[in-house]
Each structure stands twice: as structure tokens, then as C-alpha cells.
Amino acid sequence: MSEINEKLVFDKPEIIIDRATHYCPGCHHGIAHRLVGELLDEMELGGNTLMTTSIGCSVFLYNYLNVDAVEAPHGRAPAVATGVKRARPDHFVFTYQGDGDLASIGMAEIMHAANRGEKISVVFVNNTVYGMTGGQMAPTTLIGQKTTTCPNGRCETTQGSPIRMTEIIASLGGVAYAARGSLDSVKNIRTAKKHLKKAFECQTNGTGFGFVELLSGCPTNWKMTPLQANERIQNDMIPYFPLGVFKDISEDGGIC
């Protein structure tokens, strides 16, 4: 009797391609991919989506999401997405970028796409390290964090402080929504999905630029187990990168 009534209550989103990812065990990219995929399915955006991928571990996102995509040079995804959106304004356009891509080499592109209020959505995965290239210092690397290019730990005096992107983005005129979530716990993952949904809605209802930062674990380059990595997000990252919504004008009826 019970077997007949059994319902599948959690499964892979339709839009996620059924294949193993290249990510390391415990890497949070897979969670971020799934949240994006769930929303594209739930909001029925898949057939209308033009995705802009970036450079870094997530360069292969186009192998995992069953949507049309263009691959941008390192850091340039917001510019490429601007071109895509201006060319096909009726489509849903988003970028998916890591912290090296977005906050270092692509700082100009993200700032100006946001400031112009491009009707695009940006998924920003911050794991405080360059993953693909082997764990070098990123603009978001925490003070004292050891990487392959700051083996003694990031030094504030000579290497500057980790950049809080969401706060900067929230301060720009063209931005409709800016929030920071985290992928380290079930509760935070649920909230992160709400942030993403809000950002996506800012595009679908024409409000403006939506930005969501996702604090993520990189056990391999942090030289930790996945469980230790999740603890680090709680203990070290969230205190420096506070979670929450930093800007949301969607409630006020939007910008022109």
C-alpha cells in the first residue's frame, strides 16, 4: 500500500544534465548549479535562457545546464551578457562567476554592468580562492588565509583586504537587488535560493540588475575536509562577509 502511494519529493531538476560533474568532493558549485537549475525549471525560463559562463572551475557549467550558452573571457561575463541582452532583450540572461573572475580581473565589467542597470542576473560564487588554477590568492581571500601565492597567509599591509562585493554592488544606482547567501547549511541553502529567485525576478519583471553572492566551500584548495570547509564558512567567512539582503528596490516598484 505504502509503496503505491510513494512520491518522489526530491530529484534532479529537469534542466540539469544527467552526468557527473568534474568538481571535487564537497565543492559547493554543484549546489549553486542545482539552485539555478531548480529556479530555471520552476520559473519556466529554460527555453528562454541565454547563459554567459566565465573562467574558473565553473567554466564547464555549460556541460551541466541544458541551456544555450556563450563562454566569456576571464572576467568579461558581465560585458558579454550585456551584449547578449541588448541583442536579444526578450531573453533571460545570467552570468555565473567566481571571485577571481568577478572581483579581480572582471571588476570593471561587473561594476559598470551593475551601474548601468543591465537587466541581467549575476550569480557570484565566492570561495576566497582561485580554484581552477590551483589555489592562488583571490581578492576575497581572508586575512591570514594561506594560498599558493600567499603561503604565509594573506597580509593586509602588502596584499590588501578581502573585497566585500555585495556591499559595493548594492551601493550602485542601477542595481535592483543585491544579496549574500551561503551554501554551508540546509537553512542557508534555502535562503540562498530565495535570494536567487528574487534576483531572477528582477530581470523577468524588468526591474533591473540582480546580484547574488554565494559563500562557498573549496575543500581542496583550503586543504580541508568538506566538513571542515563548511565549518570554516560558519566560523571565518560569514563574520567577515555578513549574510543578508543589501539592496532590494523591487518592493518600491522598481527603477525605470
Place this chain on the structure above:
Amino acid sequence: MSRIVVQEDRCKGCLLCTTVCPVNIIVQSDRFNVSGYKVAEVPESDAEKCTGCASCALICPDVAIKVYRTPKTKGGK
């Protein structure tokens, strides 16, 4: 009764699922999958305890967990 199905060829043995299970029934098995990861499992003896909350599936970075729930029916067990 609820249950989870771990797609073993996708599991990378990160064990994040084991940390979020409210009834603590997910453990690392002795089995290696084709990629050489020791996969997560719910031992047969604990299967009954699954609440179908889907926390494990939510935190799984590899979309390797399916969750099934059976709604309680009148006169059911």
C-alpha cells in the same frame, strides 16, 4: 515510510549529507564507486527512521540523492 536513494556513481563521499540528517542515519559505506569514492548509505537497519526531510539532498553538491515520501493514509500503519 520515507526513504532516500543515493545514486552511487554520482556520490563523491564528501559526507556533507551525514552532517545534516536529523535522525543521524546516513553513514559512509564500505563500498567504493567507479570513481573510487566511498559512497554514503543508510544502513538497512536504520531505513525505517528516515523522515523524508530532504536535508541530505539539499546539501548534496552532486545531486546524488533522491527522496521518496509516502503520505500517511487512513488506517495506515
Place this chain on the structure above:
Amino acid sequence: MTKQPERIFIKGNEAIARGALAARCKCFFGYPITPQNDIPEFMSTEIIKAGGDFVQAESEVAAANMLLGAAAAGIRSMTSSSSPGMSLKQEAISYMAGSEVPAVIVNVNRGGPGLGDIGPAQGDYYQSTRGGGHGDYRHFTLAPGNVQEAYDLTIRAFDIAFEHRTPVLILADAILGQMKEPITPWTPEKIDDEAGRDWAITGKTADREKRLIKSLFLAEGELAEQNKHLQAKYESWTKLTECEQFETEDADLIICAYGSIARIAKSTVRKFRKEGKKVGLFRPITLYPFPSAQLKALAEQDKRFLTIEHNLGQMVDDVRLAIRTVSDSDFFPIYPGNLPTPDELEEPILKCLEGK
């Protein structure tokens, strides 16, 4: 083509912009730099009136990457810049060549290296014909020699870009960009606005696989295959070469020059012809692919060659490569920073004509 009767008196830069609109360019991405500013200024209002879109980007890097995005979406799009800005665009141009998207890029060449000056020069010839960014690639390069041709070749550039899925560069210079001439504008009869329907990203539908515009090829053998494919494409362009030949038939000496310098040299050739001197002009219009066959045919007629460029000697390499089995070319440089008159070309041409 339907020739419209009107004549308009405009700058070369404006002719390029109007040519793009006649070719139904729908997106323009610009950034200020002299001497190309008339193009983004014109486009900022006119492309909007034509139902398109204009973005003043934060940099040439961004403008070129916006172009990559719009091109990937299969929409007729353009960017323009001038030498220092072109260096910055090379990243995206390499990606566009690698991922085979059609786009039109304009370089109104100015003096270099570095900031150089804002006057005319031809110092970007190598960059324009060798694939100016990283990796092995080429793109189509067209070099207009007057304002009408700037208009015409811009229209052609869009057709070539979409037919061959390649970036197409229009290489002008500060003289051509800033010079006013009367032209006859025209509009192509047929333009396929959805020419990218078979490959562009337009949103995945149930009846087709997802599409991916990319230049990353990691699987074993994949990149080699892609490079082989690109090479075959570039080789197929050799039949599309174009050049102007002026008084070459009975000439003893052929002046090889392109763009504005060819025009100045043409005045000198005209003057010498009146004096009975057997000089002709060979002007490549396609710089890549280079009209080597046409040039070689001249060399086989036992003619001598003098290449004149507004740089320290770049196109002369292509001239020599084209005729290497039968002849050679002398070279006369006009240093960027100077602007020659037809009179100043007389002496070097005479020297060559008299066999030095």
C-alpha cells in the same frame, strides 16, 4: 542593389556608421578615442532610431566583449576604435575568431607605438592581418581608400562576417575617418536578419540540442581539429581577394600601397603618367586575405615593385611573399607622425624607376 539618387557630403567615419545602418546593424558598442569618435557619436542616436541599441562601454575591453555577446546571439553588431583601443579589443577578437562569431570591428588607425599621436598611420597592419591577439587565427580585413568605399565596404563586411562566421575588420586611418567627400548612399536589397538561425544562441527549444558558443577545446584532439577547420576556412578566402589596379598594364614600376597612402600615391602616379613615365599602382582592398595571386601575375610580367606605407614596413612583407619566386619589392617608409604630400613621393618613385 537599389541606388538612391541622393548625394551626401560626409566624413569617412560617418560613412562607416551609415554603411553599418544600411546593413541593418542592430547593436553598437563604443568607447571614446580619437580619431574615431564620430562613429559612436553618430550611432548613439541613429542606431536607436533604427530600432537598435547603443552602449557606451566602460572600456574597449568591455565594448569588444559586448560585441562577442551580441554576435553570439546572431545579431548584426559592430564596435569601433582607434589603435591604442584596438590593442585592448584583441582579447575578445581572439575569442570571436576561436568561437566563430560574426562581427564587424572598425579601426581608425592613428600613430603609435604607445599613445603615439592622433594623426593617420598604418602601424596596425601586422595586428590587423596576423590575428592581433593570442593564438593562431586570422580575420577578414578590408581597407577602404575613399569615403564611398568606406560606406560600401562596411555593408560588405557584415555579409562576409555572417557568411563565414568571422570577425571582419575595417582598417581605416585618421585621414579617411576625418576626410569629407560626397558619396551616394545605398541600401542592400536583401538582408537576412536571422542569418544565425542555425548556430546562434536564441534559447534552447525542444526540437534542438542546446547551443554553445565557445573557444575552449580540451578533449584530446579537439583543439587540433578546430585549428585545422579554421585554417581551411582561411584558405577558402583566397578566392575572395580584391584589389584596385591603376595603370599597371604597361607599367615598369608598380607602387604597392593601401588606404589613404594609396590615394596619395595615385596622385603621384597620375602626374608621372602625364610625363610619360610608366608607373602604376596596386592597391590591396582586402588586406587579409591578401591579393597575392594578382600581384604575382604582375611580377611575372617582369615589373619592378615599390611598396610605400605609413609605417616602418609591414605590408611589404606580404608583397615580397607574394612575388618571392620571381621578383622583389623596394620599400619607402613614411614615418607615423608625418603626413606626406604627392610631391614627397616623387623622389623615391623616381629613384626606383631609374633603377636607383
